[in-house]
Amino acid sequence: MTDILNRDDTAKLPAPPAEANEETWELRLYVAGQSAKSVAAFANLRALCERYLPGKYEIEIVDLLQKPQLARGDQIVAIPTLVRKLPEPIRKIVGDLSNTEKTLVGLQLRPRAW
Amino acid sequence: MTDVARREEVARTNGHARQELAKSATGIQGLDEITGGGLPAGRPTLICGSAGCGKTLLSLEFLVRGATEFGENGVFLAFEETAEELSQNVRSLGFDLDQLIEDGKLVVDYVHVDRSEIDETGEYDLEGLFIRLADAIDHVGAKRVVLDTIESLFGGLSNDAILRSELRRLFRWLKERGVTAIITGERGEKSLTRQGLEEYVSDCVILLDHRVSGQLSTRRLRIVKYRGSTHGTNEYPFLIDQFGISVLPITSLGLEHGTTSERVSTGVAGLDAMLGGKGVYRASSILISGTAGTGKSTIAAHFAHAACRRGERCLYFAFEESPDQIVRNMRSVGIDLMPWVDQGLLKIQANRPSMYGLETHLTTMYREVQELGPKLVIMDPITSFLRSDGGTDAEAMLVRMIDFLKGGEITSVFNSLTRGGSALEQSEVGISSLIDTWLVVKEIEQQGERNRGLYVIKSRGMSHSEQIREFLITGEGSQLKDAYIGPGGVLTGSARLAQEAREEAAKLKRLEDIERKQRSLEHKRLALDAQIATLRLEFEAEEQEAQRMIAEEQRREERLDEDRAEMARSRKADPQPEKAQEPT
Numbered sequence: 001m002t003d004i005l006n007r008d009d010t011a012k013l014p015a016p017p018a019e020a021n022e023e024t025w026e027l028r029l030y031v032a033g034q035s036a037k038s039v040a041a042f043a044n045l046r047a048l049c050e051r052y053l054p055g056k057y058e059i060e061i062v063d064l065l066q067k068p069q070l071a072r073g074d075q076i077v078a079i080p081t082l083v084r085k086l087p088e089p090i091r092k093i094v095g096d097l098s099n100t101e102k103t104l105v106g107l108q109l110r111p112r113a114w
Numbered sequence: 115m116t117d118v119a120r121r122e123e124v125a126r127t128n129g130h131a132r133q134e135l136a137k138s139a140t141g142i143q144g145l146d147e148i149t150g151g152g153l154p155a156g157r158p159t160l161i162c163g164s165a166g167c168g169k170t171l172l173s174l175e176f177l178v179r180g181a182t183e184f185g186e187n188g189v190f191l192a193f194e195e196t197a198e199e200l201s202q203n204v205r206s207l208g209f210d211l212d213q214l215i216e217d218g219k220l221v222v223d224y225v226h227v228d229r230s231e232i233d234e235t236g237e238y239d240l241e242g243l244f245i246r247l248a249d250a251i252d253h254v255g256a257k258r259v260v261l262d263t264i265e266s267l268f269g270g271l272s273n274d275a276i277l278r279s280e281l282r283r284l285f286r287w288l289k290e291r292g293v294t295a296i297i298t299g300e301r302g303e304k305s306l307t308r309q310g311l312e313e314y315v316s317d318c319v320i321l322l323d324h325r326v327s328g329q330l331s332t333r334r335l336r337i338v339k340y341r342g343s344t345h346g347t348n349e350y351p352f353l354i355d356q357f358g359i360s361v362l363p364i365t366s367l368g369l370e371h372g373t374t375s376e377r378v379s380t381g382v383a384g385l386d387a388m389l390g391g392k393g394v395y396r397a398s399s400i401l402i403s404g405t406a407g408t409g410k411s412t413i414a415a416h417f418a419h420a421a422c423r424r425g426e427r428c429l430y431f432a433f434e435e436s437p438d439q440i441v442r443n444m445r446s447v448g449i450d451l452m453p454w455v456d457q458g459l460l461k462i463q464a465n466r467p468s469m470y471g472l473e474t475h476l477t478t479m480y481r482e483v484q485e486l487g488p489k490l491v492i493m494d495p496i497t498s499f500l501r502s503d504g505g506t507d508a509e510a511m512l513v514r515m516i517d518f519l520k521g522g523e524i525t526s527v528f529n530s531l532t533r534g535g536s537a538l539e540q541s542e543v544g545i546s547s548l549i550d551t552w553l554v555v556k557e558i559e560q561q562g563e564r565n566r567g568l569y570v571i572k573s574r575g576m577s578h579s580e581q582i583r584e585f586l587i588t589g590e591g592s593q594l595k596d597a598y599i600g601p602g603g604v605l606t607g608s609a610r611l612a613q614e615a616r617e618e619a620a621k622l623k624r625l626e627d628i629e630r631k632q633r634s635l636e637h638k639r640l641a642l643d644a645q646i647a648t649l650r651l652e653f654e655a656e657e658q659e660a661q662r663m664i665a666e667e668q669r670r671e672e673r674l675d676e677d678r679a680e681m682a683r684s685r686k687a688d689p690q691p692e693k694a695q696e697p698t
Contacts, residue, residue, distance in 0.1 A: 032241040041236075064242060068249035071242050075226045078271065079241035091231055094271065098236035106233030 141179025144361030148346035163322030186257035227270025351473030381420030384594025404555035426489035437462035467498035565606035
């Protein structure tokens with residue numbers, strides 16, 4: 001997982017495995033330094049992924065304080081923002097991910113209640 | 115505070131000690147005048163208004179002018195349009211955003227928040243937006259920032275409480291960064307903006323408006339508040355055209371214009387005579403009113419002709435006739451305007467009043483006047499404006515126009531068509547107070563004819579004729595004839611001619627009488643002379659006769675003496691010497 005964190009170009013990844021269930025979830029978390037919300041979001045995300053997507057997720061953390069120019073690409077306004085790059089379509093979840101239910105719905109790991 | 119005092123204050127503020135508020139000039143024509151120098155520097159300004167009222171354009175012009183004219187780079191954070199769209203939209207106004215971006219003077223960042231792809235869970239803040247903005251500001255060293263329209267965030271994110279506290283933080287942050295910011299906001303139902311942004315931006319609020327009245331749209335701008343600074347409080351019409359935005363703060367000119375006592379000819383000798391013999395004051399406003407076909411345009415053309423003959427430039431705004439038509443028609447009454455047009459002394463600008471809104475007319479005229487620099491401006495006629503919207507806006511426009519022209523020492527002539535049936539003086543009550551010299555051309559119907567009578571209702575600052583004079587338009591120009599007062603009022607046309615003939619006959623008769631008297635006197639004198647001559651002749655004849663008789667008598671006496679001496683000699687009686695001795 002650590003090598004993924006430092007990877008620059010996610011677009012050149014090999015295609016996900018043929019089995020739909022086995023596809024890799026590519027997640028990117030935008031944070032601003034070590035703020036409480038950012039740390040909480042990362043912790044919540046990792047716990048959630050370990051539980052629901054064990055072994056098939058990659059998390060990239062982008063610190064906008066260090067790379068502010070990256071905010072434009074994914075249209076980041078709020079911090080923290082989790083972007084699901086793969087599987088498509090792109091989804092964004094804003095907030096510290098403290099509500100696991102909502103996060104799962106947002107990531108489309110669980111259908112919406114309505 | 116009066117306009118004059120305000121302007122002086124502004125001048126003082128801009129001049130040296132900026133004790134008041136530092137201001138950031140917008141470079142937008144007119145806006146800097148009514149804000150007294152620009153937007154508050156280093157503070158956010160809210161510009162609100164309904165869709166399509168020009169918010170984006172105004173804020174973008176603020177940035178472009180800042181970058182091109184004041185050396186202050188800018189950041190445009192667009193929430194509604196992409197950079198490409200913006201760039202295309204303002205290219206028609208002569209703004210080249212791409213070039214400015216390339217030159218590192220401007221950053222346009224498109225911020226897109228799509229609710230359909232965003233879920234929210236837990237705490238968050240807008241630090242991402244702050245970071246983007248800070249990055250953009252640092253990138254070009256921006257002094258000016260526009261957020262257009264930040265309210266879109268409320269559509270993309272649902273947690274209002276977070277948004278509001280973050281917006282408050284954002285505006286505070288902008289102030290701390292010392293950038294002059296414009297935040298645009300959509301007009302709300304009850305409040306100035308939908309999300310009540312005016313709560314957060316309290317330094318300066320400008321409201322834009324786009325109104326349609328009588329099928330003509332007028333854009334207006336009003337400064338709702340400007341903390342720490344005086345400002346024009348009116349609604350000012352503004353215009354978006356190929357030069358960007360122009361606000362028309364002409365009312366702020368006020369009444370400080372100087373006056374001149376120079377007089378200029380009206381071009382009609384008789385009219386000059388009625389106006390104290392010297393014509394009208396330079397830079398005064400002249401209203402010519404009358405019903406259709408009374409020769410208002412002709413008088414206006416005389417004014418133009420006279421001005422051009424003095425070598426002064428003249429601008430003729432025609433709202434009902436084309437330039438060619440005016441030149442042709444005036445030639446038929448002996449006024450040839452063509453040479454002046456060719457020499458560039460006379461410019462005839464023809465527009466339909468209904469073509470566009472009042473503010474566009476005003477700006478167009480304003481611009482034409484500034485370009486040509488005329489000494490005389492004619493508007494023929496102004497009635498269509500007054501009629502188009504009940505008059506109040508048009509009156510305001512004319513006030514601005516008159517103030518503007520007076521400020522430039524320009525004489526102005528306004529023609530006004532009086533509707534048949536309405537009182538001549540009543541119809542122009544709204545603007546008559548602005549007018550220095552008011553001429554009325556009146557139809558006089560008499561003995562099956564319609565003739566024109568001209569009189570001066572008022573003429574400020576000079577003694578003028580109170581008489582109604584007949585106004586004649588001939589092939590050699592216009593003339594003013596003395597009008598006769600008859601039993602039925604003023605005599606004009608053929609009635610005047612008949613009266614003139616009667617007077618001529620009476621005069622002839624008097625002359626004949628005198629001649630006759632002189633002749634009879636001469637006769638008498640001649641008769642007297644003849645009598646005197648006759649008497650003298652008679653006298654001369656008598657005198658001659660008398661002298662002849664006297665001479666005869668003397669001769670007889672001498673002969674008697676000779677005879678007596680002869681006799682004595684023959685008698686030899688007496689000694690010879692004593693001739694006188696009597697015989698014994």
